[in-house]
Amino acid sequence: MSKPLLEIRNLHVWFKVFGGILKVLDGVDLIVRPGEKIGLVGEMGCGKTTTMKSIMKLLPIPPAIIPEGEIIYKGKNILKMSSEELQRIRRKEISMIFEDPTAALNPVFTIGQQLQDAIKFSGSNNVKTKKDIKNRAIQALKEVSLPDPERILRYYPLQLSGGMRQRICISMALISSSELLIADEPGTSLDVTIQDQILRLLKELVEKRGSSIILISHALGLVRGMTDRVYVMYAGSIVETGKTKELFSNPLHPYSQGLLNAIPKLTGDGIGEGISGRIPEYINPPSGCRFHPRCRYVKPICKEKKPPFFKVDEDHEVKCFKF
Amino acid sequence: MRENINESKKKLKMWENTRRNWYNYSRNPLSIIGLLVICIIILVTVFAPYVSPHPKSADKFIDFDEANRPPSSIHICGTDQYGRDVLTRIFFGYRYSLIMGIVVLAIVTPLGVLLGLTAGYFKDSWIETIIMRITDIFVAVPPLILALAVCSVLTPGLFHAMMAVCLMWWPWYTRMVYGISSSLKGEFFVQAAELTGASNLHILLREILPNCMAPILTKMSLDMGWVILIGASLSFVGLGVQPPTPDLGSMVAEGCKYLPDQWWISVFPAIAIMLVVLGFNLVGDGVRDMFGA
Amino acid sequence: MGNKFIVKRLAYSVFVLIGLSILIFTISRVLPGNPARMALGSRAPVWAVERLREEMHLNESIYIQYYYWAKSALKGDFGISLVTRRNVASDIIEFFPASLELALFAGILMGVLGILFGTISGWYNNTWIDNLVRIISYIGVVTPSFVFAIFFILIFSYSLELFPTIGRLSPHLIPPPQITKLLTIDALLAGRYDIFLDALKHLFLPAISLAMGPLAQEARITRSSITDNVKKDYIASARSCGIPEKTIMFKYLLKPSLIPTVSIYGLDFASLLGNAFLIELIFNWPGLSRYGMNAMLRKDLNAITATILVFGAVFIVANIIVDLVVGYLDPRIRLGSERTK
Numbered sequence: 001m002s003k004p005l006l007e008i009r010n011l012h013v014w015f016k017v018f019g020g021i022l023k024v025l026d027g028v029d030l031i032v033r034p035g036e037k038i039g040l041v042g043e044m045g046c047g048k049t050t051t052m053k054s055i056m057k058l059l060p061i062p063p064a065i066i067p068e069g070e071i072i073y074k075g076k077n078i079l080k081m082s083s084e085e086l087q088r089i090r091r092k093e094i095s096m097i098f099e100d101p102t103a104a105l106n107p108v109f110t111i112g113q114q115l116q117d118a119i120k121f122s123g124s125n126n127v128k129t130k131k132d133i134k135n136r137a138i139q140a141l142k143e144v145s146l147p148d149p150e151r152i153l154r155y156y157p158l159q160l161s162g163g164m165r166q167r168i169c170i171s172m173a174l175i176s177s178s179e180l181l182i183a184d185e186p187g188t189s190l191d192v193t194i195q196d197q198i199l200r201l202l203k204e205l206v207e208k209r210g211s212s213i214i215l216i217s218h219a220l221g222l223v224r225g226m227t228d229r230v231y232v233m234y235a236g237s238i239v240e241t242g243k244t245k246e247l248f249s250n251p252l253h254p255y256s257q258g259l260l261n262a263i264p265k266l267t268g269d270g271i272g273e274g275i276s277g278r279i280p281e282y283i284n285p286p287s288g289c290r291f292h293p294r295c296r297y298v299k300p301i302c303k304e305k306k307p308p309f310f311k312v313d314e315d316h317e318v319k320c321f322k323f
Numbered sequence: 324m325r326e327n328i329n330e331s332k333k334k335l336k337m338w339e340n341t342r343r344n345w346y347n348y349s350r351n352p353l354s355i356i357g358l359l360v361i362c363i364i365i366l367v368t369v370f371a372p373y374v375s376p377h378p379k380s381a382d383k384f385i386d387f388d389e390a391n392r393p394p395s396s397i398h399i400c401g402t403d404q405y406g407r408d409v410l411t412r413i414f415f416g417y418r419y420s421l422i423m424g425i426v427v428l429a430i431v432t433p434l435g436v437l438l439g440l441t442a443g444y445f446k447d448s449w450i451e452t453i454i455m456r457i458t459d460i461f462v463a464v465p466p467l468i469l470a471l472a473v474c475s476v477l478t479p480g481l482f483h484a485m486m487a488v489c490l491m492w493w494p495w496y497t498r499m500v501y502g503i504s505s506s507l508k509g510e511f512f513v514q515a516a517e518l519t520g521a522s523n524l525h526i527l528l529r530e531i532l533p534n535c536m537a538p539i540l541t542k543m544s545l546d547m548g549w550v551i552l553i554g555a556s557l558s559f560v561g562l563g564v565q566p567p568t569p570d571l572g573s574m575v576a577e578g579c580k581y582l583p584d585q586w587w588i589s590v591f592p593a594i595a596i597m598l599v600v601l602g603f604n605l606v607g608d609g610v611r612d613m614f615g616a
Numbered sequence: 617m618g619n620k621f622i623v624k625r626l627a628y629s630v631f632v633l634i635g636l637s638i639l640i641f642t643i644s645r646v647l648p649g650n651p652a653r654m655a656l657g658s659r660a661p662v663w664a665v666e667r668l669r670e671e672m673h674l675n676e677s678i679y680i681q682y683y684y685w686a687k688s689a690l691k692g693d694f695g696i697s698l699v700t701r702r703n704v705a706s707d708i709i710e711f712f713p714a715s716l717e718l719a720l721f722a723g724i725l726m727g728v729l730g731i732l733f734g735t736i737s738g739w740y741n742n743t744w745i746d747n748l749v750r751i752i753s754y755i756g757v758v759t760p761s762f763v764f765a766i767f768f769i770l771i772f773s774y775s776l777e778l779f780p781t782i783g784r785l786s787p788h789l790i791p792p793p794q795i796t797k798l799l800t801i802d803a804l805l806a807g808r809y810d811i812f813l814d815a816l817k818h819l820f821l822p823a824i825s826l827a828m829g830p831l832a833q834e835a836r837i838t839r840s841s842i843t844d845n846v847k848k849d850y851i852a853s854a855r856s857c858g859i860p861e862k863t864i865m866f867k868y869l870l871k872p873s874l875i876p877t878v879s880i881y882g883l884d885f886a887s888l889l890g891n892a893f894l895i896e897l898i899f900n901w902p903g904l905s906r907y908g909m910n911a912m913l914r915k916d917l918n919a920i921t922a923t924i925l926v927f928g929a930v931f932i933v934a935n936i937i938v939d940l941v942v943g944y945l946d947p948r949i950r951l952g953s954e955r956t957k
Contacts, residue, residue: 058852062742091858103849108872108946118857156947169853176857460635464928467890468908472924475912476644552760556894559762560909572760579766579898583774593763600758 004072005212006032006055006094006180011069013050013059015282022282024050026236026290027069027306032180032212037203039223039244040216041259042233045279048216049099051233052182056096057086091122095177099185101165105157111168112137112153115175122176140171144201163194167201174205181206181213188219199226220263224248229315232256235280235290237306242316252318254295289321297322348613357605364599368417377408381415383567391585401587403578409587412569413595419481419563419570420599423554424547427488432543435496436535440527442497443504455501458494466491470553474562484563488553492546499542503535537614544610548603555596571596621943622936629932636928637689637921641682644917685921695918699910704922707907712926713797714784715892715903718826719930720798721819722888726827726834731877733831734838738873739865741843749835756832761891765825765898772821779821782900786814822899826891830884837880841873875946882938889927 141149187195386406558572578589911919
């Protein structure tokens with residue numbers, strides 16, 4: 001087992017808002033090893049994006065507070081890094097592809113300007129002159145299979161289709177990430193067929209470079225096809241993790257079971273069964289295990305203490321008192 | 324029996340709406356302060372003869388013994404060059420400010436809104452062209468200049484000042500409502516109404532207008548302040564309310580001659596103007612919050 | 617964008633100006649009273665007044681009156697001013713530069729300072745700087761310009777004696793050769809820095825009194841625009857690519873945030889031009905606004921009409937410039953109809 005590239009330990013993230021404090025992340029633990037493809041699954045609002053943004057320290061710090069936890073990247077704690085070191089990592093090693101490609105591109109600058117800025121600041125050694133930068137930009141667009149890159153450089157985001165914008169976001173992220181790519185719900189705002197293309201593209205690029213990727217999604221089918229290991233997240237903490245094949249065929253946590261049951265199947269009953277209840281409020285989250293109000297196996301201890309990770313198998317861990 | 328239940332359901336809904344509106348409005352404490360200030364000013368204005376310390380000062384009044392007194396316990400804002408109590412004159416002066424605001428908006432809003440609705444709905448027709456071209460002409464001159472010009476060619480006075488301000492104010496409502504109306508024109512609910520044979524008037528007033536109410540009301544609240552400001556500017560140059568009738572703008576102008584020694588004659592009316600404009604501004608912001616814009 | 621747009625706008629502006637002239641003409645001729653009598657005074661004999669009425673075409677229908685007026689106006693003759701007894705056109709030429717200088721200076725102050733304060737306030741959201749700027753801009757927005765003028769005169773002239781209050785240049789200085797007729801620029805062109813500074817000192821108080829209100833408005837709009845945009849994903853995306861904070865603030869955040877600000881600039885400039893009438897009066901600034909204000913107080917019809925047309929034209933040009941700048945900043949407006957897919 002190789003040394004982990006990225007390790008999130010017991011991350012807590014709170015947000016100070018008008019009505020109080022939103023205790024969004026409640027002890028997230030996550031490990032990414034070099035070359036691994038990790039999936040992060042959970043319903044909307046469970047804290048996936050918040051976790052990812054905190055990896056790159058993209059959370060606006062006045063409303064956000066990080067009272068506890070560490071994010072260790074290549075042995076160093078990101079949360080305590082100097083801004084130069086952080087910049088270096090952002091420029092070269094880790095990058096993020098945001099959920100909505102339209103919102104992630106600045107509407108008043110051309111694609112060329114934004115791409116070239118990313119290249120300029122990525123600190124690569126072989127891009128010095130303007131021509132070099134432009135060529136690198138064209139190369140980046142070719143990498144994501146965009147036709148006629150020269151023309152695209154001159155366009156504004158509004159002039160392009162959703163699929164093209166998504167590819168451009170991917171190419172920008174690729175420029176500044178050699179080690180780890182974080183993809184937040186790639187292709188959700190697009191046609192299913194285009195989404196499929198985008199995901200294949202991502203898989204290809206990541207495998208070619210040998211970098212790791214964290215794929216966030218609320219669509220289980222997506223994650224299944226692309227990842228080696230999966231983390232299931234609920235209401236601000238990881239509830240189960242394991243190898244993709246194993247977790248999908250044998251979900252252990254009641255929530256994961258509920259998720260997988262909810263998928264409509266072609267055979268059998270057809271429409272799946274949902275999980276009753278809703279995600280909790282973060283201002284007054286449930287005590288103990290945050291899933292206990294919705295859990296059918298709830299026991300008194302679930303209301304009092306937060307369950308730790310129980311190791312069921314190699315690489316398969318569950319945070320549940322059932323075990 | 325059935326009707327009673329429907330009636331009470333309606334009332335309940337209205338009550339809930341009101342509560343929600345108030346909740347949204349009061350999110351910002353400043354909006355409440357603005358509302359308070361305006362309420363106080365309105366009360367003081369309406370009951371001016373009863374609450375002002377020296378009611379006689381509001382009219383022709385001369386008492387040179389008391390002239391040019393600095394602020395004291397008897398005359399909280401001092402007296403002016405004729406011995407009139409400044410605070411009283413401020414109270415009465417507010418009357419004209421508020422009257423101007425109310426009258427101007429009462430005239431301008433229906434007119435401007437109706438024109439805007441019509442122009443937007445009949446987009447790409449001669450109706451729209453005429454209305455919007457005329458609007459463009461009125462909007463071509465900076466508003467204050469137009470108001471000054473109109474006031475100057477008529478005999479100075481409150482009535483003519485109000486007319487002048489009406490003349491330069493209506494286009495802004497027309498433009499705003501035109502924007503909304505023309506974009507709503509293609510919406511399905513409008514087409515549905517057309518298909519069921521609704522008259523144009525019905526469509527304008529019952530379909531499109533309700534969608535404009537939020538920005539209109541917000542603009543009206545803010546405009547009260549601006550109209551009062553313009554009114555004060557007009558009377559500052561002598562084109563509004565004429566002395567000896569008290570008016571905030573002309574009080575500032577008259578007091579200019581006595582600066583800096585008898586500063587209170589100008590300064591307190593100036594603060595009074597700022598206060599009422601600020602109040603309406605805060606209320607307007609609150610109204611905007613209330614509608615969730 | 618470019619040429620076609622400008623030509624279209626200019627053509628439309630001409631139409632608007634014509635309409636404006638009709639409007640003002642109608643309003644000014646509708647007044648009760650006898651302009652000829654007012655011109656000659658109450659002591660003039662009746663036959664002189666009648667003679668003047670003939671000359672001014674006052675006895676004919678309003679259409680004919682407009683026809684005569686328009687005919688001479690096109691030739692550049694706007695009639696004779698009742699107050700100065702000169703050609704209104706020469707009056708305009710004489711007084712316009714002073715107002716232009718004041719309007720430009722105030723306009724620059726309002727734009728630059730407004731955007732600066734708004735940006736600082738937005739960037740340091742919810743800190744004491746932000747709150748201070750917000751309070752000051754609230755006060756700025758609700759205070760009439762003449763109150764600012766009086767306030768500044770009291771503080772800076774009477775108490776501190778830093779700035780003069782009357783006129784454009786101190787009496788002991790001779791104005792530089794008139795090239796642009798803007799004292800500050802002419803002084804610089806002539807290399808006379810002492811005159812330049814003196815002219816600037818005279819300009820400062822009236823300009824800042826004019827600019828305070830709109831400046832506050834610009835600051836507020838800029839601030840809300842920046843606070844909205846700083847949360848947007850494209851800023852986070854730029855950060856995640858490692859683009860430095862300075863570039864983000866001054867390039868990626870500023871450009872989109874300026875769009876609402878510049879859109880408002882036209883209206884704020886209008887309020888600048890309007891309030892100039894009061895400010896020039898207070899400071900006795902020898903500009904077109906003061907000339908116009910005097911004309912209005914004395915019912916000098918020819919002067920009033922011509923002055924309003926000049927200001928209308930200035931405002932129209934300002935609006936065209938504003939629209940061009942907004943078009944430059946926001947490609948969505950320029951290219952709205954050109955989406956590829």
